[in-house]
Amino acid sequence: MEFLDVPTVLQVSALFNLMAALAWLLLAQLFRMAPRASRLMAAMHLVRIASQGCGDCMAGWPALAQRAVPEFGLLACAVLLLLALRRMLRSRRRPHDVAWLGGLGALAIAAGLASGDGLAPQLAGTASATLLAALAVREVGRGAGARLSPVAAALATLPFAALAGLGLAHAAELLLVPGWSGRVPGGAPPSPARAVLWFVITASITLSLIALMIWRLVTRIQHLTYRDPLTGALNRRAFEQALAEAQAQLQRGHGFAVAMIDIDHFKRINDEHGHPAGDAALRHCLRIWQAGLREVDCLGRIGGEEFCALLPLADPADLNSAAAVVERLRASLAAQPLQWKDMELQLTASFGVALPATDDPAGDVALARADAELYRAKAEGRNRVCVAQPLLSEAAPT
Numbered sequence: 001m002e003f004l005d006v007p008t009v010l011q012v013s014a015l016f017n018l019m020a021a022l023a024w025l026l027l028a029q030l031f032r033m034a035p036r037a038s039r040l041m042a043a044m045h046l047v048r049i050a051s052q053g054c055g056d057c058m059a060g061w062p063a064l065a066q067r068a069v070p071e072f073g074l075l076a077c078a079v080l081l082l083l084a085l086r087r088m089l090r091s092r093r094r095p096h097d098v099a100w101l102g103g104l105g106a107l108a109i110a111a112g113l114a115s116g117d118g119l120a121p122q123l124a125g126t127a128s129a130t131l132l133a134a135l136a137v138r139e140v141g142r143g144a145g146a147r148l149s150p151v152a153a154a155l156a157t158l159p160f161a162a163l164a165g166l167g168l169a170h171a172a173e174l175l176l177v178p179g180w181s182g183r184v185p186g187g188a189p190p191s192p193a194r195a196v197l198w199f200v201i202t203a204s205i206t207l208s209l210i211a212l213m214i215w216r217l218v219t220r221i222q223h224l225t226y227r228d229p230l231t232g233a234l235n236r237r238a239f240e241q242a243l244a245e246a247q248a249q250l251q252r253g254h255g256f257a258v259a260m261i262d263i264d265h266f267k268r269i270n271d272e273h274g275h276p277a278g279d280a281a282l283r284h285c286l287r288i289w290q291a292g293l294r295e296v297d298c299l300g301r302i303g304g305e306e307f308c309a310l311l312p313l314a315d316p317a318d319l320n321s322a323a324a325v326v327e328r329l330r331a332s333l334a335a336q337p338l339q340w341k342d343m344e345l346q347l348t349a350s351f352g353v354a355l356p357a358t359d360d361p362a363g364d365v366a367l368a369r370a371d372a373e374l375y376r377a378k379a380e381g382r383n384r385v386c387v388a389q390p391l392l393s394e395a396a397p398t
């Protein structure tokens with residue numbers, strides 16, 4: 001590290017933080033990408049420039065400011081980072097814990113500064129920033145861990161864990177090394193190696209946040225590509241894909257049933273209560289049916305008020321259990337009217353259920369047979385489930 005000295009690393013780091021702040025601001029203002037999280041990250045980078053210190057550049061400042069700025073700055077960085085992370089991960093947690101920790105940390109730093117003790121403010125600043133970094137580790141683990149692959153989740157968590165680890169090591173150093181005078185005035189790290197380490201951690205936290213933002217975008221695009229925007233059910237294309245995959249699994253002995261669903265007299269709801277009531281009715285039905293299905297089941301919206309459910313079966317011939325599931329869906333909708341303004345709108349739906357044929361790659365036979373049963377359910381008076389008799393042979397009818 002002979003070619004590096006602390007001021008040089010700090011200058012490079014300050015430049016990096018400035019560029020990163022500008023980039024986050026651009027993302028927020030121009031591209032409207034995660035705007036609140038991006039603005040918080042921009043603020044974090046700007047505060048970081050002040051909090052990292054600058055060697056002897058603060059030499060002319062009052063002694064109290066030289067000691068206060070880095071500690072308060074570090075704490076503010078940790079608070080902003082945690083808030084940005086929560087927004088990026090769309091966490092529903094309210095920021096009370098961050099406000100409490102930040103407020104207590106600031107009080108402890110102020111008390112340390114007032115006591116005139118050299119160690120107390122550093123210890124208070126380091127301890128509270130470390131606690132906030134540990135919360136960030138938990139946040140990434142919870143928010144991304146469940147949805148990302150283990151390797152990607154570990155990579156996203158690593159910079160925050162390194163930050164918490166560095167904070168812990170620094171707190172131990174302050175407590176255990178007698179007469180430790182690690183920090184030079186202005187809060188700058190005492191050696192180029194430490195300055196580089198802080199820089200690397202700051203840069204990797206930025207990279208981790210950018211990776212989380214890209215992941216958020218990809219998830220959003222996938223949602224728009226595969227989901228119906230009104231109800232959140234699979235759209236027709238995604239449902240057909242799921243059906244073709246289920247057909248392929250049928251050859252390996254994994255069975256399924258399909259249920260075609262059509263809301264009864266849906267046109268009346270639109271005509272009598274308006275289109276928004278119709279939309280609310282569609283969402284209401286979806287909420288009820290999703291709650292009655294397992295995670296392995298798929299529900300797709302394949303037309304205006306037409307839906308289709310794909311129900312994997314443990315026993316490929318077990319039509320009865322599929323019919324029982326669908327009967328539950330019918331009964332639960334009939335039992336839960338939609339609350340619309342000050343009215344209760346009674347909703348029912350008709351269902352047709354069928355098993356697939358093995359030599360039908362896209363699942364069209366199952367769909368057609370379920371559709372025929374749906375028409376029978378409508379013709380027989382609606383609000384009922386009709387089930388297709390199993391095919392005598394597995395060959396698709398012509």
Ligand SMILES: Nc1nc2c(ncn2[C@@H]2O[C@H](COP(=O)(O)OP(=O)(O)OP(=O)(O)O)[C@@H](O)[C@H]2O)c(=O)[nH]1
Binds near residue numbers: 266276277303378
């Ligand atoms: N609000 C709303 N209405 C929709 C949407 N998509 C289709 N529709 C309406 O759904 C209605 C479907 O009516 P029909 O096909 O006549 O069927 P129905 O009134 O449900 O009668 P049956 O199926 O015979 O019980 C039409 O009025 C469409 O305009 C939508 O996304 N939102």
